[in-house]
Amino acid sequence: MCGITGYFTFTNNAVDNLIKVQQSTQKLHQRGPDYGDDFVNDKVALGHRRLSIIDTSNAAGQPMKDASGRYVIVFNGEIFNYKELSEQYLSDFWQKNGGPKTTSDTEVLMYLLINYGKDCLSWLNGFFAFALYDTQENTILLARDRYGQKPLNYYYSKDQFAFSSELKSLFEWSIPKKLNYSVLHQYLQLNYIPQPQSMIEGVAKLKPAHYMKIDGSGIQEYQPYYNININKEGYNKYNYQEAQDKLVSLMDESVKRRMISDVPLGAFLSGGIDSSVIVALASKYTNQLNTFSIGYKDNPFFDETKYAKLVADKYNTNHTVFSLTNNDFLEHVHGVLDYIDEPFADSSAIPVYILCQQTRKHVTVALSGDAGDEIFAGYNKHAAEWKMRQNSLVNNLVKAGYPIWNVLPRSRSNKFTNLFRQLHRFAEGGKLSVKDRYWRWASFNTRDQASTLLSEQSLQQVDVPLMDNERNEILKFMNNGDMNELLLTDMNLVLTGDMLVKVDMMSMANSLEVRSPFLDYNVVDFAFSIPEEYKINASMKKRIVQDAFRNMLPEEIYNRPKHGFEIPLLGWFKNELWGMIDDDLLERSFVEEQGIFNVNTIEQLKKKMHSNNPEDSHATIWALIVFQYWWKKYFNS
Numbered sequence: 001m002c003g004i005t006g007y008f009t010f011t012n013n014a015v016d017n018l019i020k021v022q023q024s025t026q027k028l029h030q031r032g033p034d035y036g037d038d039f040v041n042d043k044v045a046l047g048h049r050r051l052s053i054i055d056t057s058n059a060a061g062q063p064m065k066d067a068s069g070r071y072v073i074v075f076n077g078e079i080f081n082y083k084e085l086s087e088q089y090l091s092d093f094w095q096k097n098g099g100p101k102t103t104s105d106t107e108v109l110m111y112l113l114i115n116y117g118k119d120c121l122s123w124l125n126g127f128f129a130f131a132l133y134d135t136q137e138n139t140i141l142l143a144r145d146r147y148g149q150k151p152l153n154y155y156y157s158k159d160q161f162a163f164s165s166e167l168k169s170l171f172e173w174s175i176p177k178k179l180n181y182s183v184l185h186q187y188l189q190l191n192y193i194p195q196p197q198s199m200i201e202g203v204a205k206l207k208p209a210h211y212m213k214i215d216g217s218g219i220q221e222y223q224p225y226y227n228i229n230i231n232k233e234g235y236n237k238y239n240y241q242e243a244q245d246k247l248v249s250l251m252d253e254s255v256k257r258r259m260i261s262d263v264p265l266g267a268f269l270s271g272g273i274d275s276s277v278i279v280a281l282a283s284k285y286t287n288q289l290n291t292f293s294i295g296y297k298d299n300p301f302f303d304e305t306k307y308a309k310l311v312a313d314k315y316n317t318n319h320t321v322f323s324l325t326n327n328d329f330l331e332h333v334h335g336v337l338d339y340i341d342e343p344f345a346d347s348s349a350i351p352v353y354i355l356c357q358q359t360r361k362h363v364t365v366a367l368s369g370d371a372g373d374e375i376f377a378g379y380n381k382h383a384a385e386w387k388m389r390q391n392s393l394v395n396n397l398v399k400a401g402y403p404i405w406n407v408l409p410r411s412r413s414n415k416f417t418n419l420f421r422q423l424h425r426f427a428e429g430g431k432l433s434v435k436d437r438y439w440r441w442a443s444f445n446t447r448d449q450a451s452t453l454l455s456e457q458s459l460q461q462v463d464v465p466l467m468d469n470e471r472n473e474i475l476k477f478m479n480n481g482d483m484n485e486l487l488l489t490d491m492n493l494v495l496t497g498d499m500l501v502k503v504d505m506m507s508m509a510n511s512l513e514v515r516s517p518f519l520d521y522n523v524v525d526f527a528f529s530i531p532e533e534y535k536i537n538a539s540m541k542k543r544i545v546q547d548a549f550r551n552m553l554p555e556e557i558y559n560r561p562k563h564g565f566e567i568p569l570l571g572w573f574k575n576e577l578w579g580m581i582d583d584d585l586l587e588r589s590f591v592e593e594q595g596i597f598n599v600n601t602i603e604q605l606k607k608k609m610h611s612n613n614p615e616d617s618h619a620t621i622w623a624l625i626v627f628q629y630w631w632k633k634y635f636n637s
Helices: 012-026 082-089 091-097 105-123 167-173 181-190 240-257 273-285 305-314 326-331 333-339 349-359 372-376 380-388 393-400 402-407 415-429 434-442 447-453 464-474 483-508 521-527 543-548 569-574 578-585 588-594 599-609 617-634
Strands: 002-009 035-040 044-050 071-079 126-134 139-144 153-156 160-164 203-205 210-215 218-224 265-268 290-296 318-324 365-367 513-515
Touching: 002 012, 002 071, 002 126, 002 167, 012 035, 012 044, 012 160, 012 167, 044 071, 044 126, 071 105, 082 091, 082 105, 105 126, 105 139, 105 210, 153 167, 160 167, 181 447, 181 464, 181 617, 240 273, 240 521, 240 543, 265 273, 265 349, 273 305, 273 365, 273 372, 273 543, 290 305, 290 349, 305 318, 318 349, 326 333, 326 349, 326 569, 333 349, 333 483, 333 617, 349 483, 372 483, 372 521, 372 543, 380 415, 380 434, 380 483, 393 415, 402 415, 415 434, 434 483, 447 599, 464 483, 483 513, 569 578, 569 599, 569 617, 578 617, 588 599, 599 617
Parallel strands: 265 290, 265 365, 290 318, 365 513
Antiparallel strands: 002 044, 002 160, 035 044, 071 126, 126 139, 139 210, 153 160, 153 203, 210 218
């Protein structure tokens, strides 16, 4: 796991920027604290920071050159099947050239690309972002893994092309900093940025499962090498029991692949089904697996450590619980805000940051259960959508009750107000089309609500047709078909833009590699070849995962509500963090002078947060705080 950066100059106007490679590379230090180096010629600069996982020797350092010196690679990630690929596709090459010089996946990847070009991308099982430079042809090939687990930002103009794992590193190439107000508008709806967009105009993310080829005149190719397809022809391939057996086999293979490491490895264990499945399978391949959980001293309702302990005891893991108070979380707010280099307001980033920080004291690699919910229908919104599609009396009563739910107090702060919030959202969704309902339930604010947060000056810079096109592109798979369409949309929007960004960012802030067995492409392809009823029905979300692994897991972890963790933002904002809000980041005169937001709406939002009906005002204030902290750091410093 590493960080990469690079620069390609097309004209003499940008040649001077090549010398900035060391500054750009150094900004990635936390992603790769073990080693750093760079490559520079008169056209291209490449930089790399390394977190050593496979072949920790200096010989496997990067930028890595091939034996001839013609090719140079910088690579972030892991190729889990590199040994098999080496044996299958490079055995003759090694025999003719004296064998590999390292035991690293980097060297195998480099020679696969040299010998087979972009055709080898579909063979790779792993997560990655890389750039291969051909000094003779003066071309760069960039690619990103299938689901966007590893980031790759880029800036492109007539004079230059710059790329990096993180925006803070990309800024070191002296790219212009100009806000993208259309993306800001979407951020205020979702609390994160849908990919491949960026908050900086002219910057984008390389799309997942895409490659790009650049030469001295610019971008020549930008194409996908893989697509997730809903394979309805496969719906009848397996009966339910056969599908369970197939899932167990695929997950077992995936976990086994992800156990490869030359440094200490462990697993997150939350007490939920997904992480428990990973631990059960991983325990087969090591004598005593290291497992890690967060406990919540001040929030026993959300504390699932007793369920995690049941799994840890069953598999005799070396289990560590980090039992934290609300003050422990509060103490890390500024650390999280300081590392974020592009606005990202999923507040669960805070416990993920702490979990990664504490876990890194014990291991360098951790397995996680990420993506199980998106692929197999594990969220409450999936159950709500499934229920919405059933023409039941209860549904009709809830929808008819919209005027009542609309006047009742709604917030996540207690059991009853949270129930009113959920009933209101369900009834509100019942009035909408499938696409509009999905977008509403994925959002904290409607488009109109987001517009009221922006100043008139900012609204004039929002490209509404472009924003509509981007929204339509995200929702293009939802055509009133089965639930797999919704899950595929979740993969492209929520997983790529929110969940994977959070895990990558918070783990890399602490120099920890996190691997997600549910994102093995064999598992994902299988998941989209089975019918919706294998995943969700009236009584169960994530049905096939729960049933397939039932005999491996303690019965106690079944038949209980799914608990995320609600960071107590509302309480903090009313008390400990109120000064940061009212006297600093959202202080009235500062907001007026800044000119981005509607100061009157901001003031009303603060009052609403202090009212008896705060709704999700605290989530919107958190999105504003994250943006303001970022803006002050990168635009106002």
